[in-house]
Amino acid sequence: MTTTSAPPAPAQPKRRLGDRLFAGSATGAGILILVVLAGVAIFLVTEAWPAITADSADLPDGKSLAAYIAPLLFGTLLAAVIALIVATPLGVAIALYVSYYAPKRLAATMGYVIDLLAAIPSVVYGFWGIAALAPAMVPFYGWAAEHLGWIPFFAGPASTTGKTMLTAGLVLAVMILPIISAISREVFGQAPALHREAALALGATRWEMIKMAVLPYGKSGVIAGAMLGLGRALGETLAVAIVLSASGGITFNLISSSNPSTIAANIALQFPESSGLAVNALIASGLALFVITLAVNMFARWIVTRRADFSGAN
Amino acid sequence: MAKRIDVSDLDIYYGNFKAVEGVNVSIEPRSITALIGPSGCGKSTFLRSLNRMHEVIPGARVEGKVVIDGQDLYGADVDPVDVRRQIGMVFQRPNPFPTMSIYDNVIAGVRLNGGKMRKGELDELVEKSLRGANLWTEVKDRLDRPGSGLSGGQQQRLCIARAIAVEPEVLLMDEPCSALDPISTLAIEDLMAELKERFTIVIVTHNMQQAARVSTSTGFFNLGGVGQPGHLVEFNPTEKIFSNPEEKATEDYISGRFG
Ligand SMILES: Nc1ncnc2c1ncn2[C@@H]1O[C@H](COP(=O)(O)OP(=O)(O)O)[C@@H](O)[C@H]1O
Ligand SMILES: [Mg+2]
Numbered sequence: 001m002t003t004t005s006a007p008p009a010p011a012q013p014k015r016r017l018g019d020r021l022f023a024g025s026a027t028g029a030g031i032l033i034l035v036v037l038a039g040v041a042i043f044l045v046t047e048a049w050p051a052i053t054a055d056s057a058d059l060p061d062g063k064s065l066a067a068y069i070a071p072l073l074f075g076t077l078l079a080a081v082i083a084l085i086v087a088t089p090l091g092v093a094i095a096l097y098v099s100y101y102a103p104k105r106l107a108a109t110m111g112y113v114i115d116l117l118a119a120i121p122s123v124v125y126g127f128w129g130i131a132a133l134a135p136a137m138v139p140f141y142g143w144a145a146e147h148l149g150w151i152p153f154f155a156g157p158a159s160t161t162g163k164t165m166l167t168a169g170l171v172l173a174v175m176i177l178p179i180i181s182a183i184s185r186e187v188f189g190q191a192p193a194l195h196r197e198a199a200l201a202l203g204a205t206r207w208e209m210i211k212m213a214v215l216p217y218g219k220s221g222v223i224a225g226a227m228l229g230l231g232r233a234l235g236e237t238l239a240v241a242i243v244l245s246a247s248g249g250i251t252f253n254l255i256s257s258s259n260p261s262t263i264a265a266n267i268a269l270q271f272p273e274s275s276g277l278a279v280n281a282l283i284a285s286g287l288a289l290f291v292i293t294l295a296v297n298m299f300a301r302w303i304v305t306r307r308a309d310f311s312g313a314n
Numbered sequence: 315m316a317k318r319i320d321v322s323d324l325d326i327y328y329g330n331f332k333a334v335e336g337v338n339v340s341i342e343p344r345s346i347t348a349l350i351g352p353s354g355c356g357k358s359t360f361l362r363s364l365n366r367m368h369e370v371i372p373g374a375r376v377e378g379k380v381v382i383d384g385q386d387l388y389g390a391d392v393d394p395v396d397v398r399r400q401i402g403m404v405f406q407r408p409n410p411f412p413t414m415s416i417y418d419n420v421i422a423g424v425r426l427n428g429g430k431m432r433k434g435e436l437d438e439l440v441e442k443s444l445r446g447a448n449l450w451t452e453v454k455d456r457l458d459r460p461g462s463g464l465s466g467g468q469q470q471r472l473c474i475a476r477a478i479a480v481e482p483e484v485l486l487m488d489e490p491c492s493a494l495d496p497i498s499t500l501a502i503e504d505l506m507a508e509l510k511e512r513f514t515i516v517i518v519t520h521n522m523q524q525a526a527r528v529s530t531s532t533g534f535f536n537l538g539g540v541g542q543p544g545h546l547v548e549f550n551p552t553e554k555i556f557s558n559p560e561e562k563a564t565e566d567y568i569s570g571r572f573g
Contacts, residue, residue, distance in 0.1 A: 197367065213411065217412075
């Protein structure tokens with residue numbers, strides 16, 4: 001048998017240079033992001049490893065690693081969830097108002113103002129929280145401890161400085177509001193006129209039109225915006241470090257002065273004074289934050305694709 | 315439920331631009347009225363003024379009168395939302411709600427009207443409306459699937475089912491077949507002939523044969539030139555328009571000499 005009898009290679013479809021360049025650079029960018037992510041993960045795991053394998057007695061406060069991270073994780077999630085619960089409806093309402101109710105001029109101005117809010121550095125929010133919001137909340141905390149004390153969230157004793165979990169959550173809410181409302185506004189504005197008119201022609205009021213043709217269409221965008229906001233709230237460092245009086249453990253009491261800290265704020269506050277295993281423990285808490293954030297994003301993605309058939313994208 | 319429509323001295327504006335001028339016409343109940351004319355002469359604009367969809371566009375307004383069975387649509391105390399509940403509309407591009415199932419699309423209007431219906435009644439209504447739109451046999455096994463998964467012709471019939479489910483007094487259709495293949499077009503034309511028994515239908519069409527086939531009366535819209543308002547040049551029984559039109563412009567248009 002001779003080599004000449006080999007069947008000819010199937011003809012390759014001709015690909016243009018531009019296509020190849022674009023495909024190449026897109027693939028490259030995709031790989032780069034995975035490499036960076038893997039690098040971060042590897043760094044976190046190797047640096048956290050000594051703390052994970054260490055004896056509890058050698059760790060800060062002489063507690064096991066899980067007992068060290070648990071309250072931080074709890075505080076992180078609690079503050080972020082408060083922020084999300086407050087900011088999502090507000091952000092969606094603002095976006096709807098700007099897109100469908102506000103007079104044109106006002107709508108444009110509001111759009112700019114919201115985008116501007118997103119550009120304010122977090123330390124400014126922190127100072128606003130400690131200087132303005134916290135003192136302003138003190139009377140409410142006192143009132144809530146007295147009259148709503150039977151609800152675990154308001155068990156008290158009320159903080160006299162206002163540096164509570166609720167204040168931290170509210171500061172975070174204000175911080176993530178611009179992301180949520182900007183992304184919601186973007187998707188609401190893109191709700192197809194075709195379907196909005198279909199709703200109106202059936203005799204929908206403006207609000208009914210929004211419910212039929214805008215909200216379902218924008219739902220995945222709102223979720224995406226909320227998850228971006230949640231990501232920011234989970235990772236926010238400075239504002240929480242400034243606003244939260246962190247000296248306690250796990251509690252649902254939102255208005256007292258003994259609160260769990262959050263992972264990011266705790267790292268920022270403890271890192272300068274830490275050495276040895278304490279640093280590894282901090283990095284282990286960072287690893288926990290990394291995993292949580294990843295899980296949140298994957299969950300959001302799953303929600304967005306779950307009913308893709310009905311998304312309006314087909 | 316079919317109703318008579320009387321339009322008098324109707325001018326229709328987009329901001330300062332007068333798109334349609336001086337329309338006077340009476341549309342009989344239980345008839346199909348076709349509106350024909352070159353692009354941009356204001357057929358869609360006029361149609362949308364009949365269910366107050368025109369004013370949905372910012373700055374758009376109307377002067378003159380549209381009276382449906384004695385009720386002035388543009389009266390000071392009339393809510394446009396109520397008007398649209400009585401007058402159904404089918405658009406040029408099929409627009410079932412993509413986030414709703416076929417079933418939910420059909421009852422979308424009924425849900426709005428606030429009718430609290432039991433499941434059984436709703437099921438019946440869905441079947442009746444889909445049968446009315448000649449779509450039932452094609453979709454009865456997948457009522458819970460999204461409406462956007464249907465073919466273009468099926469989507470348009472779904473939109474018709476959605477419109478007739480609320481038993482409107484008038485059904486407005488803006489080039490309902492222009493995005494469809496000939497077979498779907500025929501299906502919808504047959505459907506219109508049936509719907510005529512129950513509804514007053516006004517249809518805009520670019521297709522002269524379609525106008526001749528389905529309608530009882532035909533209105534010819536034309537405009538003097540770019541930037542000028544469109545006029546209703548002639549309104550007559552379809553037979554007359556296509557055999558012996560009163561106006562020279564109508565004859566020119568129909569015989570394909572322009573437009
Ligand atoms: N949303 C709009 N804003 C401003 N002008 C419009 C709008 N829609 C249509 N027009 C204008 O009104 C005139 C009539 O348009 P239209 O009713 O769509 O015509 P037809 O349906 O007969 O093709 C055209 O000059 C068109 O440019
Ligand atoms: Mg048109």
